[in-house]
Amino acid sequence: MKPKIAIVSASGCRACETTMLDIHYGVSALNRWAEIQFWPFVLGSSMADLERIDHLDVCFFSGAIATGSDRAMAEMLRKKCDRLVAVGACAAYGGMPGLKNLKKPATAEAADRGDLPEELALPEQENRVRALDGVDGIDRVDAVVPGCPAPVNLVWAAVSALVCGGEADARITYAAARLPEEMVRPILSGLGPPPGAVFAGEKAVCATCSRKKEEKRFKAVKRPYQAYESTGRCLLEQGLICQGIATREGCGGLxxxxxxPCRGCYGKPPATFDPGAKMVSAISSTFETEKPAEIQKIADDFVDMTGCFYRYTLPAQCMLMKG
Ligand code: SF4
Ligand code: SF4
Ligand code: SF4
Known part of the structure; x- marks a missing residue:
């Protein structure tokens, strides 16, 4: 019998879900390998349809949990699904919607005061945005495909490993993503990926980046438009805030x-606890000066450090810090 699958989006931009359509010939292969039972975006499935489904084998879940309906759908899918897969930075870490946790929205303040105009009434919002595994009713996420959006090759690698028993033609994607050998071996032998598998590499983006590090230091922080160049030198050493050192590899330095500069969309590598702290340390060791006033001037050039260093991971990182 073919595995029964679901493909859904909670709060996000839907690009990760669209990646499922971007697997081109893979879409027809997917249909050959699996029975798609629930896919609101493409099949128009409703929550009532989901309620009628008894059991699903795999669910590819993208988007963060920001509304009551996101949470209800995620909890129901967890109960019905053998394997729940977080696809993309929003589902895996809270993603960019998670930055909303930094500030109470003006509309929420207006709602508290009771003067939210009716035409602006929003879906019921959770008190904070969460990653999929940050929801109380979700005891585990079985696999993660990182990225913003999750890239086609890794999504297809996950589909192949979790739905097609490792048999569909995804070997090249396993290699391209530098998936760890201990993950690929059981997939290819038909055992499937280990619990909690992350479909990406284990080192940092710097390990796959082709740019040359020259131990040079910078005097001022630059924006990408101020420093586009073709010298092939490390961007961080030129003053661009590249987060490759604190980000998990797998994109090949796209x-x-x-x-x-890398903005950190694959989340942190397993050996890093706090990517923001790692970035502060990496950047401060790259300042050319040791004079406090000049250091202060460079530091003042940083705009929104939290939004920059935890752009994709704030909810997950807060959960980690909370322990
Ligand atoms: S991870 Fe990025 S691409 Fe995917 S849904 Fe979220 S915002 Fe969109
Ligand atoms: S900091 Fe950025 S540019 Fe420099 S080596 Fe790492 S990934 Fe490449
Ligand atoms: S270089 Fe960084 S931001 Fe770009 S795709 Fe790779 S992990 Fe994401």
């Missing part, structure tokens, strides 16, 4: 390869 952004840095074209001169754009």
């Amino acid at each position: 952004c840095t390869g074209v001169g754009v």
Whole structure:
């Protein structure tokens, strides 16, 4: 019997869900391998349809948990699904919607005062945005595909490993993503990925970035448009805030390869506890000066450190800190 699967989006931009359609020939292969039972975006499935389903084998879940309906859907899917897969930074870490936790929205303040205009009435909001595994009714997430959006090759690698028993043609994607050997071996032998598998590498983006590190130091923080260049030098050493050192590899240095600093969309590598602290330490060791006033001037150039260093991971990192 074919595995029964669900594909859903909670609060996000839906690009991760669209990645499921971007697997091109893979979509028809997916249909050959699996029975798609619940997919609101493509099949128009409703919550009532989900309630009628007894059991699902795998659910690919993208988007963060920001509303009551996101949470209800996630909890119901957890109960019905053998394997729940977080697809993309929003589901895996809270993603960019998680930055909402930094501030109470003006509309929520207006709602508290009771003067929210009716036409602005919003879906019931959770008190804070969470990653999928941060929801009380969700005891585990079985696998993660990181990225914003989760890239096609890794999504297909996860589909192949979790739905097709490792048999569909995804070997090249396992290699391209530098998935750890101890993860690929059981997939290829048909055992499936280990619990909690992250479909990405284990080192930092710097390990796969082709840019040259020269131990040079910078005098001022720059924005990408101020420093586009073709010298092939490390972007951080030029004053661009590249987070490759605190971000999990797997994209092959997609952004840095074209001169754009890494913004951290794959989340932190397993050996890093706090990516923000790691970035502060990496950047401060790259200042050219040791004079306090000049250091202060460089530090003043940073805009929104929290939003920058935890752009994709704030809810998950807060949970980790809370212990
Ligand atoms: S992870 Fe990025 S691409 Fe995916 S749903 Fe969230 S915002 Fe969109
Ligand atoms: S800091 Fe950025 S540009 Fe420099 S080596 Fe690491 S990933 Fe590449
Ligand atoms: S370089 Fe960084 S921001 Fe760009 S895709 Fe890779 S992990 Fe994401």
